[in-house]
Amino acid sequence: MTVEDVTRTDSGRALMLANEAVVRAALEADVKVVACYPGSPTSEILDTFSEVLPHFGDYRMQIAANEKVALETVAGASMAGLRSLTSMKSVGMNVASDALFSIAYTGVNAGCVCIVADDPHAHSSQSEQDGRHFAEPSYTPMIEPSTAQESYEMTKWAFEISSKYKTIVMIRTTTRVNHQRGLVKLGDLKRTPFKKNKWSEVKGQYFTVGAIARELKAKLLKKIDDIRPEFEQSKFNILEEGQGRIGVITGGVSYLHSKEAMRNLGVSLPTLKIGTVYPLPEKKIAAFLKRLDTVIVVEELTPYLELRVTAIAKDANPKIRIIGKRSGDFSEMLEYNVPIVEKALAKFLKKPLSLDYDAVTKRADQLKSILLERNPIFCPGCPHRGTLWAIRQALSRLRIRDKIVYNNDIGCYSMAMLAPNNFSDSMLSMGSSVGLSAGMEMALDDKVIAMVGDSTLYHAALPGIVNLIHHNANVTLFVLDNSITAMTGQQYNPNSPLDAGEQPARKIIMEKMFEALGSDSITVIDPYHTRDCVKPIMDALQAKGFSVVISRRECALYGDHLRRESEVPIVRSVNDKTTCRSIYNCVKEFYCPAITVDESDSKMRIQTDLCDGCLECRQVCPTSAPAHVDGTTEGPAHMSSGTPG
Amino acid sequence: MKDTYDIMFCGVGGQGLMLLSAILGKAAVDSGLEVMTGEQHGLSQRHGSIYVHFRVGKPISPLIPYGKADLVIAMEATEALRYVEYLRDDGVVIMSKRIMPPPSETGAVALDKEKKRKYVTVDQIVERLNAVTHKIVALDSLELATKAGNPLTENSVLVGAACACPDFPIPTEAVRKALLSLVPRKTVEANSAAFDLGRQAGGTCLG
Ligand SMILES: Cc1ncc(C[n+]2csc(CCOP(=O)(O)OP(=O)(O)O)c2C)c(N)n1
Ligand code: SF4
Ligand code: SF4
Numbered sequence: 001m002t003v004e005d006v007t008r009t010d011s012g013r014a015l016m017l018a019n020e021a022v023v024r025a026a027l028e029a030d031v032k033v034v035a036c037y038p039g040s041p042t043s044e045i046l047d048t049f050s051e052v053l054p055h056f057g058d059y060r061m062q063i064a065a066n067e068k069v070a071l072e073t074v075a076g077a078s079m080a081g082l083r084s085l086t087s088m089k090s091v092g093m094n095v096a097s098d099a100l101f102s103i104a105y106t107g108v109n110a111g112c113v114c115i116v117a118d119d120p121h122a123h124s125s126q127s128e129q130d131g132r133h134f135a136e137p138s139y140t141p142m143i144e145p146s147t148a149q150e151s152y153e154m155t156k157w158a159f160e161i162s163s164k165y166k167t168i169v170m171i172r173t174t175t176r177v178n179h180q181r182g183l184v185k186l187g188d189l190k191r192t193p194f195k196k197n198k199w200s201e202v203k204g205q206y207f208t209v210g211a212i213a214r215e216l217k218a219k220l221l222k223k224i225d226d227i228r229p230e231f232e233q234s235k236f237n238i239l240e241e242g243q244g245r246i247g248v249i250t251g252g253v254s255y256l257h258s259k260e261a262m263r264n265l266g267v268s269l270p271t272l273k274i275g276t277v278y279p280l281p282e283k284k285i286a287a288f289l290k291r292l293d294t295v296i297v298v299e300e301l302t303p304y305l306e307l308r309v310t311a312i313a314k315d316a317n318p319k320i321r322i323i324g325k326r327s328g329d330f331s332e333m334l335e336y337n338v339p340i341v342e343k344a345l346a347k348f349l350k351k352p353l354s355l356d357y358d359a360v361t362k363r364a365d366q367l368k369s370i371l372l373e374r375n376p377i378f379c380p381g382c383p384h385r386g387t388l389w390a391i392r393q394a395l396s397r398l399r400i401r402d403k404i405v406y407n408n409d410i411g412c413y414s415m416a417m418l419a420p421n422n423f424s425d426s427m428l429s430m431g432s433s434v435g436l437s438a439g440m441e442m443a444l445d446d447k448v449i450a451m452v453g454d455s456t457l458y459h460a461a462l463p464g465i466v467n468l469i470h471h472n473a474n475v476t477l478f479v480l481d482n483s484i485t486a487m488t489g490q491q492y493n494p495n496s497p498l499d500a501g502e503q504p505a506r507k508i509i510m511e512k513m514f515e516a517l518g519s520d521s522i523t524v525i526d527p528y529h530t531r532d533c534v535k536p537i538m539d540a541l542q543a544k545g546f547s548v549v550i551s552r553r554e555c556a557l558y559g560d561h562l563r564r565e566s567e568v569p570i571v572r573s574v575n576d577k578t579t580c581r582s583i584y585n586c587v588k589e590f591y592c593p594a595i596t597v598d599e600s601d602s603k604m605r606i607q608t609d610l611c612d613g614c615l616e617c618r619q620v621c622p623t624s625a626p627a628h629v630d631g632t633t634e635g636p637a638h639m640s641s642g643t644p645g
Numbered sequence: 646m647k648d649t650y651d652i653m654f655c656g657v658g659g660q661g662l663m664l665l666s667a668i669l670g671k672a673a674v675d676s677g678l679e680v681m682t683g684e685q686h687g688l689s690q691r692h693g694s695i696y697v698h699f700r701v702g703k704p705i706s707p708l709i710p711y712g713k714a715d716l717v718i719a720m721e722a723t724e725a726l727r728y729v730e731y732l733r734d735d736g737v738v739i740m741s742k743r744i745m746p747p748p749s750e751t752g753a754v755a756l757d758k759e760k761k762r763k764y765v766t767v768d769q770i771v772e773r774l775n776a777v778t779h780k781i782v783a784l785d786s787l788e789l790a791t792k793a794g795n796p797l798t799e800n801s802v803l804v805g806a807a808c809a810c811p812d813f814p815i816p817t818e819a820v821r822k823a824l825l826s827l828v829p830r831k832t833v834e835a836n837s838a839a840f841d842l843g844r845q846a847g848g849t850c851l852g
Contacts, residue, residue: 256706371723
């Protein structure tokens with residue numbers, strides 16, 4: 001539905017996810033090159049661009065191997081005179097930032113926009129990183145929207161600023177902005193045909209080192225000074241008048257929580273909403289502080305605004321009282337909501353709360369005591385479940401379960417850290433399992449194991465793998481090849497024969513790659529033949545040197561998608577209760593959410609509508625009780641195209 | 646006076662919550678109402694607990710404050726209780742009677758030697774919810790959907806029931822129109838029937 005709103009050519013109002021609004025705005029700004037690597041909460045930007053690519057056909061798009069490559073790709077396109085955009089999650093900028101700092105020095109040419117999305121509460125991230133801190137040290141302008149409408153407007157403005165000052169512009173969002181749906185007023189959509197340039201006509205100099213770097217640095221400082229007054233005047237720094245000498249400075253989604261909290265309390269404090277995170281509208285802030293006795297700074301994560309407001313206050317109004325994180329009134333932890341802000345304001349203003357929120361949540365906690373947590377879990381039919389079961393079996397048969405270190409990595413398989421696997425001595429950032437393994441292998445007597453998915457393999461694990469092989473490390477690497485970048489919603493990666501918009505791409509053949517790198521052994525297993533996986537895993541674990549086990553089977557969700565496309569029915573499974581002897585391997589050792597227990601006879605029962613028919617549960621059942629509803633006992637065939645072996 | 650009507654959708658990853666929210670969103674916008682949602686995408690789409698904050702009227706924040714949701718629509722019964730901190734006193738709960746136990750609970754039930762441990766039941770959930778409200782519509786949505794001609798139309802049953810709430814702000818016909826425009830063509834008839842069955846069932850419960 002909303003894709004139609006992205007592609008329609010007329011103006012008008014549409015209910016859009018902020019991520020979709022970004023796409024629409026970029027299309028209106030005539031973006032020509034898009035490159036992204038997925039990551040929550042930005043993945044829908046990639047997905048939407050990818051979905052509408054065949055419709056437009058007048059921009060080029062790649063799903064990049066990682067965020068650094070994506071940023072360099074769009075910077076390259078911009079240097080070559082085409083408007084470009086990338087988006088990444090907070091931690092993606094850690095990977096990309098090496099290039100970012102240099103790109104700031106050299107500048108770019110055509111409009112180049114980078115969305116960086118933080119994730120307070122770490123809903124789907126490994127840390128609660130505050131990406132605002134990338135702007136100032138790299139001298140890259142950064143702006144921050146609060147709503148879907150602003151995400152749309154700011155994306156268009158970012159292209160203008162970027163073109164005018166020949167700098168990348170970053171748009172900083174947080175999960176609650178990216179995943180907010182709201183009404184957006186669209187403009188007309190007028191695209192131009194895609195056309196390549198000639199380097200001689202667009203060329204510039206894009207290198208920085210030593211004396212040149214120093215020269216560029218001076219120019220960069222001047223550039224930021226030029227941008228400052230423009231940001232100072234920006235309509236996205238909004239002063240809302242109110243009563244009294246207590247004011248609020250806020251931005252992003254915290255602005256929305258603050259406004260609603262004030263409405264609930266029946267107050268309207270003068271409020272300055274900051275839209276330009278860097279450079280800040282310092283004069284506006286100073287003027288605002290001058291008219292106040294107290295300023296309350298409402299922002300999630302680090303006291304980014306608060307510290308800068310404090311510095312500005314030193315000259316503007318040294319006596320002002322600053323209420324924020326450093327005063328102990330707000331936390332640097334988690335994300336905010338209306339109750340959190342309302343409570344802090346109410347306490348300070350000595351006003352009664354609109355509702356006793358603490359009583360509500362306390363009662364709720366008591367009422368919920370009968371529920372067990374519903375944690376994320378491998379989908380029914382997930383190939384990772386079978387792989388991990390087989391690894392557990394192999395380790396216990398070799399009697400080395402307590403003589404290993406298991407370095408986990410980032411992807412759906414991260415859930416190996418939960419029961420029943422509890423495989424996770426470490427899990428840091430994409431590709432870290434192999435880097436850590438190098439150090440552990442030197443320092444430990446134990447068997448060192450690393451595990452990556454196919455997307456992680458090509459994203460950041462490769463240098464670590466080269467390093468392990470080069471240094472003759474004794475490490476076993478499991479590559480969980482499920483054909484797709486699953487965790488972020490099934491995007492293609494270098495392991496796919498396809499790219500954004502279903503364009504053909506060249507699939508990297510990982511066996512050949514590992515062979516060429518000099519791996520000591522390479523074994524391919526199919527986790528749906530779960531029992532047969534145990535022996536090859538044992539062999540690989542015992543082999544000397546660098547052994548790779550590639551466990552190959554499509555992500556179940558992706559497999560379902562392929563089956564739907566080629567109209568192959570999903571045959572679901574039932575448990576044959578005459579064969580079942582309530583041994584419960586399927587329960588204790590497998591944790592498939594389709595599996596329940598029939599309270600009347602204590603036998604396992606499969607919730608057929610949830611079942612994916614993988615028959616992995618049959619493989620782990622000593623009596624092979626589960627079978628397909630049609631009586632067949634073979635798991636489904638591989639569906640993905642272009643998979644060798 | 647509350648100027649916003651707040652709906653909390655909840656369910657289990659994979660149940661089609663986003664479609665439900667898209668349907669009501671379209672219906673609200675087509676009726677000239679302001680809408681804002683706070684959705685959950687990403688990590689926990691895989692059989693984890695999921696939700697959408699859906700706000701009609703004059704919302705400012707994308708998140709419903711605790712204790713202020715007028716309506717909870719739960720596609721799975723335990724999820725109605727899981728988000729009970731959002732429900733206002735005397736708010737309405739429309740929930741499917743379907744329970745999808747998490748594997749940890751199945752483990753506890755299976756491995757209890759004395760066989761005393763039982764799954765949480767719909768009755769237990771209703772009893773707990775009664776501490777906050779008695780306006781609870783617990784529907785056998787699968788049975789009604791099957792009766793409508795397609796077991797996959799459970800969502801339409803729940804949306805239909807929502808339209809039966811006395812203060813539900815979106816006109817019923819707008820919801821039906823949005824619903825039928827967003828479901829697959831082949832299923833329009835079944836979805837329409839499911840919507841009506843839901844509406845009747847909701848009407849009976851809520852009087
Ligand atoms: C630097 C960085 N970029 C993006 C992400 C978001 N992210 C989390 S898991 C994942 C992909 C995992 O794919 P893969 O390794 O193939 O494992 P799968 O989920 O398919 O099992 C991504 C991109 C991240 N955590 N860190
Ligand atoms: S999305 Fe795919 S890889 Fe991830 S848990 Fe589900 S089936 Fe497994
Ligand atoms: S066949 Fe067994 S393991 Fe596979 S999805 Fe169905 S119940 Fe789960």
